[in-house]
Amino acid sequence: MRSLDFLSYIYDIISMFDIEITSEFDNWLGNIRDGKTQKVIVKRIRNMSLGTLGKVRPLGDGLFEAKIDYGPGFRLYFVNKEKRIIVLLCGGDKSTQQADIRNARKLAKEI
Secondary structure: OOOHHHHHHHHHOOOOOEEEHHHHHHHHHHOOOHHHHHHHHHHHHHHHHOOOOOOOOEEOHHHHEEEOOOOOEEEEEEEOOOOEEEEEEEEOOOOHHHHHHHHHHHHHHOO
């Protein structure tokens, strides 16, 4: 039997993905004035870091949309980089979905 590096093993259990954010995503989240809404979004990001992606659909070319069933239907747009890194590109809601997807595609090409 092979011995495990215990700390590495624990890290793998605790954090499935490292989360990076673009300045655009940071600005979007910071402009949400409702504290409860921010907490819901941050909780979703934390769950994503633990490997629980929830409702996610592929948009092609490595771009994904994570749907949050809260308020106006918030969306987080991200790419997966180097298997363990999720880069949150931008966010929005159902009313801005098409424009947000176009913007996410542009941002994905820049990273």
